[in-house]
Amino acid sequence: xxxxxxxxxxxxxxxxxxxxxxxxxxxxxxxxxxxxxxxxxxxxxxxxxxxxxxxxxxxxxxxxxxxxxxxxxxxxxxxxxxxxxxxxxxxxxxxxxxxxxxxxxxxxxxxxxxxxxxxxxxxxxxxxxxxxxxxxxxxxxxxxxxxxxxxxxxxxxxxxxxxxxxxxxxxxxxxxxxxxxxxxxxxxxxxxxxxxxxxxxxxxxxxxxxxxxxxxxxxxxxxxxxxxxxxxxxxxxxxxxxxxxxxxxxxxxxxxxxxxxxxxxxxxxxxxxxxxxxxxxxxxxxxxxxxxxxxxxxxxxxxxxxxxxxxxxxxxxxxxxxxxxxxxxxxxxxxxxxxxxxxxxxxxxxxxxxxxxxxxxxxxxxxxxxxxxxxxxxxxxxxxxxxxxxxxxxxxxxxxxxxxxx
Numbered sequence: 001x002x003x004x005x006x007x008x009x010x011x012x013x014x015x016x017x018x019x020x021x022x023x024x025x026x027x028x029x030x031x032x033x034x035x036x037x038x039x040x041x042x043x044x045x046x047x048x049x050x051x052x053x054x055x056x057x058x059x060x061x062x063x064x065x066x067x068x069x070x071x072x073x074x075x076x077x078x079x080x081x082x083x084x085x086x087x088x089x090x091x092x093x094x095x096x097x098x099x100x101x102x103x104x105x106x107x108x109x110x111x112x113x114x115x116x117x118x119x120x121x122x123x124x125x126x127x128x129x130x131x132x133x134x135x136x137x138x139x140x141x142x143x144x145x146x147x148x149x150x151x152x153x154x155x156x157x158x159x160x161x162x163x164x165x166x167x168x169x170x171x172x173x174x175x176x177x178x179x180x181x182x183x184x185x186x187x188x189x190x191x192x193x194x195x196x197x198x199x200x201x202x203x204x205x206x207x208x209x210x211x212x213x214x215x216x217x218x219x220x221x222x223x224x225x226x227x228x229x230x231x232x233x234x235x236x237x238x239x240x241x242x243x244x245x246x247x248x249x250x251x252x253x254x255x256x257x258x259x260x261x262x263x264x265x266x267x268x269x270x271x272x273x274x275x276x277x278x279x280x281x282x283x284x285x286x287x288x289x290x291x292x293x294x295x296x297x298x299x300x301x302x303x304x305x306x307x308x309x310x311x312x313x314x315x316x317x318x319x320x321x322x323x324x325x326x327x328x329x330x331x332x333x334x335x336x337x338x339x340x341x342x343x344x345x346x347x348x349x350x351x352x353x354x355x356x357x358x359x360x361x362x363x364x365x366x367x368x369x370x371x372x373x374x375x376x377x378x379x380x381x382x383x384x385x386x387x388x389x390x391x392x393x394x395x396x397x398x399x400x401x402x403x404x405x406x
Contacts, residue, residue, distance in 0.1 A: 032188040032226075034305035037142040040179075040336075041083050041094040044306070047343055048175050049076045049367040050332035053354060054204060055318070056238070056288055058171075060105060061164050062126040066119055071326075072353055073105035074367055075175055076345035078337065079136070087139065091147070094138040096176075101131045102345045104362075106353045111361055120350045127168065128348040130154065136172055138179075144307070146180040146199055149173040170204045177202070178310055178334045181217070181228070181298065188226075188305070192218045201294055201314060203238045203328065211236035213292060225299050230312070232294030235319070290316035290328055308336040311368055329354075332367040 036042065053072040061067025081096040103124050110116035135152040151172055154165045177199045184193040194216050201213040213234025220227050296312030316328030337343065354364040 032302065032305070034188075037305065038083060038092055038094075038140065039304045040306040041081050041092070041138075041140065043080075043082050045078065045080045045099075045337040045339060045341065047076075047078055047335045047337050047341075047345075048178070048332070049334075049345075050074065050174055050178070051329070051367040052174055052204075053327070053329035055326035055328060056204075057108070058167055058204065059163075060123050060127060060167065061160070062123045063161060063164065065160070067123060068110045068120055069108040070105045071108065072329075072364070073103065073171070074351070074364075075101065075103055075171060076367075077101040077131075077175060078343055078345065081138075084137070090142045092140060094140055095152075096136040096138065098131050098134050098136065100343075100345055101128060101348075103128055103131075103348045104346070104351045106364075107350055111350065111352075111358050117350060117360075124348050124350065130168060131172070136176060138176060140179075141182075143183045143185070144180070145182040146176060149176045173199075174204070174330065178312060178332065179307070181307065181310075188219070190219055190221065192216055198232065200296075200312065201232055201234060201236070201292055203236055203290065203292075203316070203330075210238075211289075215294060221302075224302065226302055228298045228300065228307075230294065230296040230298075232292070232296075232314070234292050235289060236292060236316075237289045289319045289321055291319060292316045292328070306336065310334050311370070 051072070051074040055071065057069045057071045059067050059069050060073075078099045078101075079096045080099055081094055083092055084095040085093040087093060105120070105124060107116075107120050110120045134154070137148075137150045137152050138146055139148040140146050149169070149172060151165065151169050154161075154168065156162050156165055180199045182195045182198070184191075186193075194214055197213055198215050201215065211234060213232060213236065215230050215232035218229045220229075292314060293316075294312065294314040296310065298307050298310035300307050311331075311333045313331035314329070316330075318327065350361055352358040352361045352363050354366075357363065
């Protein structure tokens with residue numbers, strides 16, 4: 001297997017001729033034909049590692065009216081997939097079982113007091129329990145696109161459970177979208193082709209993503225494999241949950257008003273994520289627009305057409321209309337596993353925000369080490385110790401007292 005980490009850091013783009021040295025003289029004239037265009041979904045296992053930094057935040061919640069807002073999380077999972085149902089000549093349904101999953105998430109203000117940490121752990125444990133052995137239904141095409149992602153069998157007795165399920169579906173979709181790569185209609189051969197509005201370049205949104213994105217893929221024969229390199233860009237607009245959400249309560253004790261501000265602090269001794277980032281309060285953004293850039297590289301097996309490995313990174317810069325200064329980040333890796341491969345994906349737990357150190361919490365370790373350099377310096381206030389930050393209101397009061405003394 002070619003090390004994709006080396007490819008990301010060492011290769012130029014295919015149109016510059018970087019991979020041409022290992023290419024057969026006649027490969028440009030070859031069009032590959034694979035007997036089973038859905039081979040990757042026939043009794044296969046996969047390792048998935050993804051990470052998301054989303055400035056608009058998402059609420060991770062449990063069924064007993066407890067939850068917390070997170071602005072960055074990592075998911076690692078081992079899944080087993082098989083073909084389930086033929087929808088037509090060019091589409092099938094695939095059913096994937098999540099054999100094991102680890103959820104590591106940051107919190108907005110639940111990282112200092114022990115009972116806050118316990119709340120986060122209990123929420124994450126419940127989400128872990130719901131996703132372990134859960135079934136993910138995919139609709140896929142013979143050209144490699146993933147057209148729909150759904151979680152099967154989650155209970156929904158009320159609106160709250162429906163919101164929790166949709167959050168889990170959005171998180172799971174970020175795990176499955178890296179499988180999406182629409183191959184050219186003219187056939188699999190050396191060259192480049194565009195892909196418009198790829199699911200990989202979508203962002204979590206309440207009512208669908210608006211905008212336009214383009215990815216240009218370059219395919220070359222490389223040391224017995226097909227190497228596909230990607231560059232993407234575009235602008236998207238998403239709708240996110242506002243700070244006050246009916247039916248979602250972040251109270252530590254599980255009580256209180258159903259419309260309680262999920263970004264509210266828990267007292268003067270409880271700093272927030274945004275105090276560590278130099279902002280006084282959580283951005284109350286509902287509709288946001290982002291300029292996206294994406295890089296990626298993947299490896300296809302020449303004999304059967306299976307995309308055996310893919311790494312990617314995507315960053316989003318807020319446009320001038322956005323109130324937030326924070327950026328969007330989405331990266332990770334998928335890799336084909338053997339039937340008996342035993343992978344340790346680590347624990348489910350609360351971790352520090354990337355680039356920040358929080359006393360008592362594990363540090364953020366990038367989903368792929370090679371991508372770490374792109375994440376460094378991604379946010380303001382890097383390496384601040386949030387646990388030593390005063391509450392923003394206390395800082396303002398202190399400043400006012402000093403001015404009065406003068």
